[in-house]
Amino acid sequence: MTAEPAPAPRRLRRARLSIAAVFCVHGAVTGSFATRIPWIQDHAGLDAGALGLALACPALGAALAMPLAGRINHRFGARTALRGLLALWTLSLILPGFAPNLAALCAALFVYGATSGMSDVAMNALGVETENRMGRSIMSSLHGMWSAGALLGSAVGTLAAHAGADARLHHLLAALALTAAGLAAVGGVLDPPGDADAPAPPHFARPPRSALLIGLVGFAAVFAEGASLDWSGVYLRDVLDTGAGPAAAATTAFALTMAVARLAGDRVVDRFGAVRTVRAGGALATAGGLLVVLWRQPAAALAGFGLIGLGVAVVVPLAFAAAARSGPAPAQAIAGVATITYTSGLIAPSAIGAVADATSLVVSFGLVTLLACTLIMGASVLGPKRAAAAAPSDNRDEPAAVRP
Structure with missing residues (x-):
């Protein structure tokens, strides 16, 4: 070709x-x-x-x-x-x-x-x-x-x-x-040529194996995102007994830090690479979850939800980029990762509610904190394919500028 x-x-x-x-x-x-x-x-x-x-x-x-x-x-x-x-x-x-x-x-x-x-x-x-x-x-x-x-x-x-x-x-x-x-x-986007020698994917393609671990990292991030977006205001109102204003501010703090982090995230990824960026984000999100769960004050909860938003913001974009590099069929791999992450977004709000009904909303956000912690451990699967294959235990990550 x-x-x-x-x-x-x-x-x-x-x-x-x-x-x-x-x-x-x-x-x-x-x-x-x-x-x-x-x-x-x-x-x-x-x-x-x-x-x-x-x-x-x-x-x-x-x-x-x-x-x-x-x-x-x-x-x-x-x-x-x-x-x-x-x-x-x-x-x-x-x-x-x-x-x-x-x-x-x-x-x-x-x-x-x-x-x-x-x-x-x-x-x-x-x-x-x-x-x-x-x-x-x-x-x-x-x-x-x-x-x-x-x-x-x-x-x-x-x-x-x-x-x-x-x-x-x-x-x-x-x-x-x-x-x-x-x-x-x-009309202005790239139109890359297809590979004429590549076989057509099946009509209904299952997620490729290469996308599963990447999808699980995205699952954890989207679960934390969906839980925080839908339940942060309820947490301040019901657990911390705040008024409607602070409760609404929790959702705003989360959404604002998510948007700002995504718009600014490319510079961080170019400077430090995907793996280190996601590990740092996982650490921030974990710290935010601990603030929410352990320090039960409105100001701490607002800061905590903001840190969760900051920490998980770039994970899904990086998961899609890693999926596209993970095999010969980028669209199929992205579809696999997207299916997993959409499933997370579907079950997160109801799962948080179910755990809260059985225990408490504090325990629910303890679960969110644990999932945020898994981002630190799972970040390596988002690195360049050759680095993951050659040295899976190596903590170093190549910047986006040297991607194949």
């Missing part, structure tokens, strides 16, 4: 901006949907239990559909696959608002989650391709752009909700605008 010439620096800069815009568009769909959940609940006539069932469907759809992404990528090519999958995802935003009952809403959210997961795999695969061509880390900032898009979508959604706008009209207009923006952005 003939090697593809390296893109010119200007072309690479355009590709990076374009894939960053894709991540932003993807996040904006999530933010747009989240702000109108109360309207959708009222429109479908659901109680809290039925809504909780419906909101499990996106993660279920994503987990089942993501293994299909490798086949789609191989069949149509990376950029064409991303163009189609991203458009399906943005347009799926229209569906939930038109669901008149629980069954229809579950079906709509299953499609919403399935298209989200497949487009997520496609954009992360091209993000890793761009990172490899540039010779330095960009995945953390790409995920930071996803967070920025989610904030933008939620801000617009909040204004629409405050104005009393019908969510069906809001989501229709948002979907059309985001579809147009996404298609424009995809």
